[in-house]
Amino acid sequence: MAKHETPLLDQLESGPWPSFVSDLKAQAERRAKNEEGIEFQIPSDTVDDLLGILELSFKHGRTHWKHGGIVGVFGYGGGVIGRYCDQPQAFPGVEHFHTMRVNQPAGKYYTTDYLRTLTKLWDFRGSGITNMHGATGDIILLGTTTPQIEEIFHTLTHDMGQDLGGSGSNLRTPADCLGQSRCEYSCYDTNAMVYFLTNEYQDELHRPAFPYKFKFKLDGCPNCCVASIARSDMSFIGTWRDDIRVDQDAVNKYVENDAAYPANAGAFRGSKDWGPFDLEKEVLGLCPTKCMKFENQKLSIDNANCTRCMHCINVMPRALKIGKETGCSILVGAKAPILDGAQMGSLLVPFVEVNPDNDYEAITEVIENVWDWWMEEGKNRERLGELIMRQGFQKLLEVTGIKAQPQHVQYPRTNPYIFWKEDEVEGGWERDVEEYRKHHQR
């Protein structure tokens, strides 16, 4: 028997898509029955009250959560988000309902042993409700009380070898695509690098010393499955600088519409019939740089003019492979719209090697130069992208010691208002007006 009537939420139980309402109700029932005899450390009816307060929001069209005070674990400035409800008398089970962010593994691979240990802990000390995963990438444990937080942290670190993720003005939990673990497009091992960076920068992740949040995201190729280019202050996007590898026999299989060579790896196998595959129209014609030719059953690519957009490779993965000389591009400054409008990442490093053998030296150097500048010059709550806007891209090049190159721009500036630095101008700015007047009358 449900504790609260939920007529509005009940209408979200029908329909084919997995219903979070059904899941919450089943969970409430499991907690009420408690067949495993768990000694719940927070109220057993917390999920009933979560349903109840959500129903109330559906009725009012308004949230019933308050932002909440400082909660956290000793010595860390992030990883826990305080949350209280504004109707504690009616819904005491969610009076305190804090979130813990648990740092997800690279590629989000799990063993069931690990997941079961985590669910056991969360049933015992929390609501048993999670997000798999939050938008940053963490495992989100949704709903516990203040006294449980240190206890959960203790179990995570002592028994599970598992740390919290970031929140607040620090490095947020870095996230990656699955990369080389299962994707042939991946130009570097995203899993290894995200693991390295997360460990290398634990201090920055746990102890706020930044003007605002900072995100790393790692995509193995320009397809950008984790949206790094739009969602991270610094994105690492795999790329290559030699030639796309071509298997001519396989190209011809695609041309012949061989069933084992479906266009775009089968992405169009569905209820719509697009007709037979047409290499000329679907690959050559859509190549943004028109750098491909198909003559005498031979595909040739003018690689010097290819911008590595991935289209042809996506369409014919059995015939075309990324190059062998791989690395990544680094883009900086992406952020959501607050405040000056959204910013996409801007290309800072066109190509850098990804070398685990020297601890990604070339990459950490860029990271640390950027951080030094941002920590020195950034105003409170100023994202890196905003600082770049305020002080200029040229300043960014200066602090990172990177030489300007045409790859940095879509097109050169359209105004001539160049702010020269004094030392760039021959003879400097100090001049003698009297000397001038000798030749120019007043």
Place this chain on the structure above:
Amino acid sequence: MAFISTGYNPAKPMENRITDIGPKDHNDFYPPVIKRNKGKWSHHEILEPGVLVHVADSGEEVYTVRVGGARLMSTGHINEICDIADKHCDGHVRFTTRNNIEFMVDSKEKVEPLKNDLAARKFDGGSFKFPIGGTGAGITNIVHTQGWLHCHTPATDASGTVKAAMDELFADFQDHRLPAQLRVSMACCLNMCGAVHCSDIAILGYHRKPPMLDHEYLDKVCEIPLAVSACPTAAIKPSKQLLANGTEVKSVAVKNERCMYCGNCYTMCPSMPLADTEGDGIVLMAGGKVSNRISDPKFSKVVVGFLPNEMPRWPSMTKAINQMVNAYSNGANKYERLGDWAERIGWEKFFEVCELEFTHHLIDDFRQQAYMSWRQSTQFKF
């Protein structure tokens, strides 16, 4: 409910403390077939919606069955995922960036039993627990934020709008009939925790009323300078206020016409709530993408300025989304993303074929970049 301690002693927090250990090592979590072939994959193929095979140079194969799900998930549900992974996948499972779940097996014979098992599992209310799909030229799971379930500034619910939208889009979750993949994202206030601003279709919660001011309590519960500095548009200033009983209190004043309803002040100061039944609702955006394929990544554009919150299923919202998906499906060329299609036909035609009304709210007036979006040309379509 007696308190059970782990041994942690609040008086000596540093005793035996372990910190800065980071995440678990992914190498311990890879399925064996992944571990063996990492970095040596030759190619992949989507066999049918939701089912992929990746073939390694060694000839080994891994079959993946991708299923959708709510990212809001109970431990009971996770345990069920574990049961399935134990039964079919030797105890391994992974999650995708877009909140899907992937079950991997190392041979073709294991695929059918896995699929049948997944497809047969339903919640008591009748919905699928593990619908197979989310690949290729279709619509995959919606990434979203917290909404009324857990956040203090949402202008709409996240899980509810997502469930309503995915029920409508479900056929396209399990099909590949669209010209290209179509990514839908959801964020419940303009902070866009989920960064929805580069999605083919974005659902965004939006407030339309500046905060209310609880003058009597404001100075008692808030640090006024923090509230003032929280405002991105400098709309808040300290001010003395006279209460009804005649006492003068320190509080703040808000210049309403400068407010962009972001809720940052409420984050800093609980005496400045802004949620409102009529004021809050939904903005729809369209035409963004993050992939570099063919065209550059681009931002989504606002195509519906406001829709009211209609609990529990947001019918006006799902109707507008359907109109866009159908017009796109009928009009776009193969491989053409929604934004590329809209640019090719022209946004004036986009509104026509999607049967969406263009209003003055859709013309940018926010800061300098607004100018970039006005038409500086005599080329347009009637």
